[in-house]
Amino acid sequence: MSIQTNSVEIGKANKRKYFLEKVSSRVFLICALLSVISLLLIIGFVFYKGSHPFLVEGYSFIDFIFGTDWVPSEDKFGIFPMIVASIFATIGALIIGVPVGLFTAIFLAEIASKRLAKIISPAIQLLAGIPSVLYGVFGLAIIVPFLQNTFGLAKGQSLLAVILVLAIMMLPTIVTVAETAIRAVPNTYREGSLALGVSQIGTIFKVVVPAAKSGIMTAIVLGLGRAIGETMAVILVAGNSLIVPTSLTDSVRPLTTNIALEMGYAAGTHQEMLFATGIVLFSFILILNFVLAKISAKGGN
Amino acid sequence: MSTAVMERSESLVMEENQTVKVQSQMEIKREEKASKITVKDLNLFYGEKQALYGVSLNIREKEVTALIGPSGCGKSTFLRTLNRMNDLIDGVKITGDIMIDRENVYKNNDVIKLRTKVGMVFQKPNLFPMSIYDNVAYGPRMQGIKNKKELNQIVEESLKGAAIWDEVKDRLKSSALGLSGGQQQRVCIARAIAMKPDVILMDEPTSALDPISTLKVEELITNMKKDYTIVIVTHNMQQAARISDKTAFFLNGEVVEFDDTDTIFSTPSDQRTEDYVTGRFG
Numbered sequence: 340m341s342i343q344t345n346s347v348e349i350g351k352a353n354k355r356k357y358f359l360e361k362v363s364s365r366v367f368l369i370c371a372l373l374s375v376i377s378l379l380l381i382i383g384f385v386f387y388k389g390s391h392p393f394l395v396e397g398y399s400f401i402d403f404i405f406g407t408d409w410v411p412s413e414d415k416f417g418i419f420p421m422i423v424a425s426i427f428a429t430i431g432a433l434i435i436g437v438p439v440g441l442f443t444a445i446f447l448a449e450i451a452s453k454r455l456a457k458i459i460s461p462a463i464q465l466l467a468g469i470p471s472v473l474y475g476v477f478g479l480a481i482i483v484p485f486l487q488n489t490f491g492l493a494k495g496q497s498l499l500a501v502i503l504v505l506a507i508m509m510l511p512t513i514v515t516v517a518e519t520a521i522r523a524v525p526n527t528y529r530e531g532s533l534a535l536g537v538s539q540i541g542t543i544f545k546v547v548v549p550a551a552k553s554g555i556m557t558a559i560v561l562g563l564g565r566a567i568g569e570t571m572a573v574i575l576v577a578g579n580s581l582i583v584p585t586s587l588t589d590s591v592r593p594l595t596t597n598i599a600l601e602m603g604y605a606a607g608t609h610q611e612m613l614f615a616t617g618i619v620l621f622s623f624i625l626i627l628n629f630v631l632a633k634i635s636a637k638g639g640n
Numbered sequence: 641m642s643t644a645v646m647e648r649s650e651s652l653v654m655e656e657n658q659t660v661k662v663q664s665q666m667e668i669k670r671e672e673k674a675s676k677i678t679v680k681d682l683n684l685f686y687g688e689k690q691a692l693y694g695v696s697l698n699i700r701e702k703e704v705t706a707l708i709g710p711s712g713c714g715k716s717t718f719l720r721t722l723n724r725m726n727d728l729i730d731g732v733k734i735t736g737d738i739m740i741d742r743e744n745v746y747k748n749n750d751v752i753k754l755r756t757k758v759g760m761v762f763q764k765p766n767l768f769p770m771s772i773y774d775n776v777a778y779g780p781r782m783q784g785i786k787n788k789k790e791l792n793q794i795v796e797e798s799l800k801g802a803a804i805w806d807e808v809k810d811r812l813k814s815s816a817l818g819l820s821g822g823q824q825q826r827v828c829i830a831r832a833i834a835m836k837p838d839v840i841l842m843d844e845p846t847s848a849l850d851p852i853s854t855l856k857v858e859e860l861i862t863n864m865k866k867d868y869t870i871v872i873v874t875h876n877m878q879q880a881a882r883i884s885d886k887t888a889f890f891l892n893g894e895v896v897e898f899d900d901t902d903t904i905f906s907t908p909s910d911q912r913t914e915d916y917v918t919g920r921f922g
Binding site: 453525527528529530531532533534535536537538541545546549550 | 723782
């Protein structure tokens with residue numbers, strides 16, 4: 340008899356446990372869904388608002404992309420100068436940021452003593468944590484006057500200033516991801532190369548870096564994503580002129596800046612066109628993510 | 641370059657003379673071979689911890705010298721002092737002398753030159769993630785050889801020297817990592833040969849291989865000793881007995897006994913050596 344009552348009591352206690360188990364797993368699920376729902380809401384909202392002028396109001400999407408005039412008061416919405424500015428700024432930042440970032444990563448992973456790496460690594464990670472507006476302020480206070488004086492410009496806010504700020508901003512991403520990739524290269528590769536009488540630098544560039552190729556590509560694409568999406572720092576140093584840039588010293592307005600500058604007061608079609616700008620920006624990021632997925636799939640093989 | 645070649649051919653001539661002399665006095669034939677590597681009172685420290693104690697060895701030219709002993713006895717550490725691979729580890733300190741061809745390895749700072757002269761094959765095949773051809777051509781290319789014909793010739797000769805040419809000649813451009821472990825290890829040997837070294841160090845080269853691949857590598861080593869001085873670390877005592885001319889028994893960072901392989905395995909003079917080779921410990 341006593342055995343039976345005992346087992347019933349255990350059953351009761353377990354029931355509570357099972358109930359708790361169920362509830363907590365639901366809580367986790369809801370938390371996980373929250374981010375997916377946010378993503379879908381943002382995409383849905385941006386696409387709904389942004390596609391409205393083309394689907395309902397009869398604006399031409401081609402004119403939107405390739406039009407060179409953006410005069411909302413005259414009903415002209417062409418974002419070609421901004422697309423070009425965004426692409427130029429990103430490519431320029433890559434040209435500076437990738438070599439510097441890659442060499443830093445190589446230095447930290449392969450060459451620097453442990454003590455030195457312990458000082459530099461946290462500094463670079465801290466760089467990633469600085470609010471972007473401070474990068475902008477830094478650019479405005481240091482880089483812009485510097486360019487103004489060096490090149491004798493009327494206005495230091497320019498494509499070059501954007502490129503320099505973005506290059507610094509993408510460094511932490513590139514350095515951290517590339518360093519991890521380089522550290523993951525098996526030591527046996529290094530030993531194999533060094534044992535053949537190859538110098539350390541030769542070993543790094545002919546064996547270690549090629550072996551870390553996919554990780555380094557990932558680092559570059561992530562850095563690129565950071566550059567193309569950056570808004571706050573860019574607003575302060577870009578100059579925001581609506582022209583297709585023809586030189587590094589031209590004042591530019593990238594896509595992100597356009598949205599941030601005008602969204603505050605825009606209404607109606609103007610506002611929807613800013614959302615459409617967002618769609619273009621979003622497409623860039625999607626393409627980048629797609630490329631990234633391809634790269635990591637390749638690296639997995 | 642040419643003077644080095646002349647020197648080498650000179651020493652070859654000298655050696656020939658010696659062998660002629662030796663044939664008249666058969667019993668000391670082995671003793672007449674030139675000493676290639678002379679190690680004197682070698683101590684090695686990992687930070688505070690001493691790993692090698694007063695190691696002294698004479699390794700002769702064109703012989704296979706086996707280093708045996710239980711795990712952690714210092715035989716791999718010793719091997720890696722010969723091409724200064726221990727330099728890569730932080731906090732390694734070395735005292736004593738290692739002379740290779742009468743040149744002090746640790747007084748001369750040209751590590752690159754040393755490592756082109758003293759090749760190494762590792763425990764696990766460590767081919768690079770590139771084609772078979774590029775793996776073998778890697779060393780010569782990094783030496784500045786760009787001529788395609790010359791590289792082709794080096795690659796072919798090296799792969800033939802490592803007895804793997806017939807198996808891979810039709811797939812030189814495919815990834816080296818697609819080969820079997822045994823084939824990879826022989827390509828590793830080819831990669832070492834491509835540098836035209838004098839000495840080849842092998843750190844348990846067959847421990848990751850199946851018995852048939854092991855046999856092939858052992859045959860290869862036996863054939864290679866006419867051209868190279870080979871120092872091999874092995875856990876497998878039958879292997880040491882099969883392929884080596886001399887054997888050094890390491891224990892706790894010391895060389896307990898160093899003698900002809902036959903002597904070590906039949907009538908060792910130290911009790912500890914006998915216990916080890918007869919399988920009583922280790």
